Amino acid sequence: MGSILYPWLDEAWQRLNAYLVAQRLPQALLIHGADGIGKTHLAETFAQRLLCKNPEAFACGDCAGCRLFLAGTHPDFLRIEPVERGKPIAVDAIRHLIANLALKPQYGGYRIVVFCAAHQLNINAANALLKTLEEPGENTVMLLLTDSPSALPATIFSRCQRLSIPLPDNAIATRWLEAQRTGKATDVLLAVARCAPLKALALADSDAVEQRRTAFSECVDVVFRRQEPVSLAERWSTLAHEDLVGWMVSWTIDLIRLRSLPDCPHLDNSDLREGLQALAGRLHLKSLFGFFDLLLRAKRALNGQANRQLLLEELLIHWAQLGRSPQTEWDYHEC
Template sequence: MGTASSGILYPWLDEPWQKLNAYLASQRLPQALLIHGVDGIGKTYLAEIFAQKLLCKHPEIFACGDCAGCRLFLAGTHPDFLRIEPAERGKPIAVDTVRHLIANLSLKPQYGGYRIVVFCAAHQLNISAANALLKTLEEPGENTVMLLLTDMPSALPATIFSRCQRLPIALPDDAVAARWLEEQGTGEATAVLLATARHAPLKALALAESDVVERRRTAFSEYVDVALRRQEPITLAERWSTLAYEDLVDWMVSWTIDLIRLRSVPDSPRLDNPDLRQGLQALVRRLHLKSLFGFLDLLLQAKRALNGQVNRQLLLEELLIHWAQLGQSPQADWYLS
């Protein structure tokens, strides 16, 4: 990834970057700004290059990269840049973390300029932490800017959501994302990587350096086996326990959305998983549309539950059992071919 000093900006971030700079130029910078978009779109990168610009002594379009403020920021030691995030993936941001932040904010910025707080995965604030933060969001202190980042804005407490101005980051057009990825050297794998990353280019680039595409294809084949009753859901859940639960639920969400598309429009040209079209089409007429929508709701609830204290293995077992049962009701056209 580039840095602010290098003047690198991902093409799909140009519009939100212009909005941030418009806030700055008009001297109406929000004290609490919610930046939201899917995982892998570049929210953290956008927040950090803007934070560096705010802390820079000689900013232009981007931070200069050479002043004392930039050097401290790039070294990760600027005292007026604070990052709040879960201690571990899937864990909540605890109230003690917020209380410690509030104590820090009671002091003046050490360099006399802006002080920036970035909340990574803001939707993982637990209830006590969110409640403790409310007054600070309303009155964070002079020259203090709070940037809350999330890919699940609906999971934020309403009290937090209502106190923030909002800056959405939209997914780029697939052609734009594919061109950028090809420039990074992804080659023939570009389309599959984008599909696996659900069209988020930075996530797709990260996947290019792993074997996740092959693992996803294997998982889909096993998922089909459960639907066709060639595989027991509990057995598969145990086998999948070595994989990331967040990835598994994301894959199941994308497969279900594609099944809904194909059930509604059999020749739908747009799929999140174009490389799996043949397998999806083999399944789609075996499933009732209403059942698919119900299963999608369950998956989205599971996605939210993964941010809390949930038994992940049990959750996965329940999802796979429900998937295995989708076609068993008399109303489902399971046996159509």
């Protein structure tokens, strides 16, 4: 493979290789970081390195193990993931995995299991996995990937070693994104993607930039009572709820910055500075912190069985009330 593609993953890659050098490879490793930061790429690059017959710094790319891996047919590489975004990983998938792990690796080396969106394990699936996490079998490595580690059951979390992948420095992310020649302003793309470079690149060919700008304008209208929150929630119902809540988290962080320091030089949403400053001037800091807590609870609810339409309505109703009372009590009820 030559070299790892994304420069901000170098430190995580060095740590994975340190496990190998020390011959202390974790049987269950939780890799967590923001959506769009490259967790899957890192896990698959490492999996290929483990399955390669002639590895050096990376997999050779030419041996039988590498060819099978690159073709997606290596029998000792297993992937567990939701059947569709937002859906849980059901217990049947774990039972099938356990049956596979009862057999010896077909090529006599490592066997790697990658769990994409591990936080989507439902309670039955998580319980079924516990013993396997503790005793996965000889030369079996389980890599659990998540952007919501707090949503994992404590029983799963406590059985894993952990590798955190932080968001890259803004300068590194900007240089990398500019090298991809998207034709769009990198600062705006990174703002839409909440600083995750791979997500920013994926959004370059979408209408997400305009969707975010429109959504922000509509949120401003709600605060200034030019728009009804319930009717806006209905219009938003066709958009990705995770993105909408993520954008609101980012806007709220910037509003807290501006409310604390009106001339704050750094904003995550610098292209929206004028509108954010107009809002910050009429919002109470205490209410902003309360709304931020509400947003974090809403993000967790999106990983479950929440009624998404009601969730949006509650968020926007509370958003509409932000500037009216510094004593607002925030009480989000999961639906």
